[in-house]
Every structure is written in structure tokens, then in C-alpha cells.
Amino acid sequence: MARIVILGAGISGLTAAFEASASPHEIVLLEGSPQIGGKLRLATIAGHQVDVGAESMLARRPEALELLADLDVDPVHPASISASIWTRDALRPMPKGTLLGVPADASSMASLLTHAELDRARDERLVDVSGDLSIGELVESALGPAVVDRLVEPLLGGVYAGHARKLSAAATAPALLAAAQHQRLLTDAARSAAAKSGAVDGAAQPVFAGVRGGVGSLPKLLVRVLLDRGVTVRTGATARDIERAGRSWRVTLGETRSPEVIDADAIIIATPARATARLLTEVVPDAATALADIDYASMAIVTYAFRSTESAAFAGSSGFLVPPVDGRRIKASTFSSSKWPWLAEVAPEVTFARVSIGRHGEEADLQKSDAELAAAGMADLRAALGDGLPRPVAAHVQRWGGALPQYAVGHLDRIASVRADLAALPGLEVAGAAYEGVGIPACIGTGRKAAGAVLTHLAGH
Numbered sequence: 001m002a003r004i005v006i007l008g009a010g011i012s013g014l015t016a017a018f019e020a021s022a023s024p025h026e027i028v029l030l031e032g033s034p035q036i037g038g039k040l041r042l043a044t045i046a047g048h049q050v051d052v053g054a055e056s057m058l059a060r061r062p063e064a065l066e067l068l069a070d071l072d073v074d075p076v077h078p079a080s081i082s083a084s085i086w087t088r089d090a091l092r093p094m095p096k097g098t099l100l101g102v103p104a105d106a107s108s109m110a111s112l113l114t115h116a117e118l119d120r121a122r123d124e125r126l127v128d129v130s131g132d133l134s135i136g137e138l139v140e141s142a143l144g145p146a147v148v149d150r151l152v153e154p155l156l157g158g159v160y161a162g163h164a165r166k167l168s169a170a171a172t173a174p175a176l177l178a179a180a181q182h183q184r185l186l187t188d189a190a191r192s193a194a195a196k197s198g199a200v201d202g203a204a205q206p207v208f209a210g211v212r213g214g215v216g217s218l219p220k221l222l223v224r225v226l227l228d229r230g231v232t233v234r235t236g237a238t239a240r241d242i243e244r245a246g247r248s249w250r251v252t253l254g255e256t257r258s259p260e261v262i263d264a265d266a267i268i269i270a271t272p273a274r275a276t277a278r279l280l281t282e283v284v285p286d287a288a289t290a291l292a293d294i295d296y297a298s299m300a301i302v303t304y305a306f307r308s309t310e311s312a313a314f315a316g317s318s319g320f321l322v323p324p325v326d327g328r329r330i331k332a333s334t335f336s337s338s339k340w341p342w343l344a345e346v347a348p349e350v351t352f353a354r355v356s357i358g359r360h361g362e363e364a365d366l367q368k369s370d371a372e373l374a375a376a377g378m379a380d381l382r383a384a385l386g387d388g389l390p391r392p393v394a395a396h397v398q399r400w401g402g403a404l405p406q407y408a409v410g411h412l413d414r415i416a417s418v419r420a421d422l423a424a425l426p427g428l429e430v431a432g433a434a435y436e437g438v439g440i441p442a443c444i445g446t447g448r449k450a451a452g453a454v455l456t457h458l459a460g461h
Helices: 013-022 062-070 115-122 135-143 147-158 176-180 187-197 215-228 272-281 286-294 341-346 370-385 411-422 439-461
Strands: 001-009 026-030 040-046 048-051 083-089 092-094 206-209 231-236 237-243 248-253 260-264 266-267 296-307 318-320 330-334 350-357 392-407 428-430
Touching: 001 013, 001 040, 001 248, 001 260, 013 026, 013 215, 013 411, 013 439, 040 392, 048 187, 048 215, 048 341, 048 350, 062 206, 083 147, 083 330, 083 428, 092 147, 092 330, 115 147, 135 147, 135 330, 147 318, 206 215, 215 231, 231 260, 237 272, 266 439, 272 286, 296 370, 330 370, 341 392, 350 370, 370 392, 370 428, 411 428, 428 439
Parallel strands: 001 026, 001 266, 026 231, 083 318, 266 428
Antiparallel strands: 040 048, 083 092, 237 248, 248 260, 296 350, 296 392, 318 330, 330 350
16 A cells, blocks of 8 residues: 555545545545645635535536536526626627637627628638747637627636637637638637537536535545545645655655645545646646746635615526626626526525626736725725615625636647656656636646556556
């Protein structure tokens, strides 16, 4: 029996521990903060537990649904209601069948664009592509800047809290980049994706999934299983250093004056890129340098509870996205009780809605107090939905500093070089949102991949 030490108890590290715990090895899961779960978190608001971090998972990737099945948890799906884009001082219908904001039919953007902007989008152009470029540059070259500003930007803002003209097309929109590389129109790629998903013939499978009780309940479910399997789970245990010890590893925790040393036969580092870089500086310096250069965006989520008897403005919609070009404070709003039927069932007396604030490089708003952020969010909600929106009975501000890695142009090459460097050190793996996707399924996938690699290494040790 060997010892596997996993650093970081977000969903990536928890999944790695879950996968590894099916083996006969000793598993030690260490989390530096006071609680497990990373960006999956619940908070009590108006007497009910609701998500104040990630609240949905992409259902068209298998990893999250497979993990739910392993935990014997049934997924839930959002209500079949529409979303909007709040732009040019009005809530406008979200075009259907888009691929990261690129529509299958440019005419579907008529309510979002001016006549001149729509004419430019209809006059789509092939884009000559050599290598990676920003998704904003790709779409603007094909369909014009307005499609980037009014559609691609708000969608990317929701996923990455980033900017379309800085994010890698290869990392964030590989299907669109592949279309351009094969001299196909981007709208053709969107049309193909819509047909494949069933969005065209009305038989579309749900795009997103959740968990009754909130996806923030997943970490506790996983920890319960881990403890039953004999896994050691510790919080407030920050790794300060790792070093090679022959064919094994040594992890140092705690303060310099009173360090704690844990020997390990294998290590999985599932912390944010910069924390991982600090741990790798001595053992694999090139990979550490590459990871240290990955930037992160900070954001805040403000969740409001309203009396259901005064919440007609939220009915029939799942929320709206906000293009940054409109200069609003918020970047999106989710009408949680409308979007998730289970939430309306367990909390019928209140209606929950939330807004997100903060994009990459725009952290000034986040320096404000909780009260100021909550007031700013309400001001934008009232501007979008009307002055008749009542005062909330409760509000909760959750700040996520350094929450979302930014996949800059060349990101995939950067990660390939990191993994190539790590390949020379069997028994050391990395996982998390910094690598192959920021969503929950992608993070679960990196955790599983890391655990599988470690178990394979130990089997041949």
C-alpha cells in the first residue's frame, strides 16, 4: 500500500481523491482554507440553503453526470424557459442555436443589432487562420465587431469573467477555430452544432444540469464517501513545499518554525495555477514559470431573496446576460427560483435571484463594501426589470478572489509544455480549472485523469 497526497479540496481534488480511494492505497487530502469545495459553496439566505458559487454543470459533457451516478444522485435540469440579453436599454431574446454566441442564422440577431450591424453579420467572411488567435478576433473578422460585443462577450463573461479579444479561440471555442481552419463559415459550424444537439428539430437534450439542494452540496457528499473509505481529509493544512525524496516525495506543511512533513509515494496538486507554480518552483521550474503566468479574474456574486408575492418580474425567464459595451455594473443575472424548479418547491415563500459583478482587469468595483455591491446590483436589476421591483428581504455577497483562470492566446501550447515537463516526474500530477476547462465537468475530468495516472504509476512502481 502506497500513500497518495492530494493538495486542494475543490471539485478537482475531491474527484481525484474519490477515484484514488477505490484503490487499496492510503489517501490524504489536504485543503489550505477552512472549508472544502472550492468554488462550490452553499450559504443560508432567508432561511434556505442556496448556491453562492457555481450553480450549474454542463450536461453535454459526461464527467459530472458520471460522478453523480457514482454518488447515486439524480441530476436536475433547468426549467425550459428563455434567457435574455440586456443591451441597448432593453431585455432582448437570446438567439437560439448559437455556438458561443455565433448564431446558426444571422437573422436571429435582428433584435440585438442595428441594421448596419446585421447586414455585416449576414455578409459573413471566411477567415484565414494560422495558429491560435483570440475568439474575439476570429468572430469579428467573420461577422463583424457587433456580434462580438453583443453576443460573444456576454457569454464569455459568464463563463470566464474574461474578454473575448484576449481569450484563446483554441481553448474556448475549438469548433469555431476548426471551422475557420477548414475554410468553413462560422455560422455553418453553429448550424452543425445546433443540429447535433437537437436544437433545430426541437428534441434538444438539456444543456445544463444541477443537483437538488444545489451543486454546492456535492463537496459534502464526496467527503462523506471519502471518510467512509478511510481517506484522511484535513482543512487549514496549507502545503508550503514539495521535494523529491528518492523515488518518493515529501510535502511540508505549516510555518517555518514548526513544519510538518508528510512522505508520499505520489502527489496530485489541485490548487490554482499560481499556488501550484510556487510548489513546483524547485522540482520543475519551467512548468512553474508557465503556470505562474496564467492570470485570474476576480468576481462577486450577490444573491437576493424577495417575497414571492412581489416577484412577478422574475417569472418566465431564467435571467439575462449583459454585454460590457453597455457599461453596466453587473455582467449577468440568474433568476434562480425560476430557473431551478426544486428551489421554488423548497422555498415557495421567497424568490431568489442573483447577479455577478467583475471581469478580468476590472476589479475596482470589488473594492466596494458588501452593502455597496448589493446596492449596485439592485440598481442594475431595477434598471433592467423596472422600478417596481421590491426591496429584497435578504442579500448575500460572496466574493471570489482569483476565481477564474484566463485562457490567453496560446493557452493550449502552454499547458502541453507543462504536462510534458511533468511527464519526466512520474508520481506527480496536476488538476484543476487552469488546464483544460473551467467548468465543473472539465475540472472533474482533470481530477480523474490525475488519479488514473498516479494509480498507473504506483502499479508499476
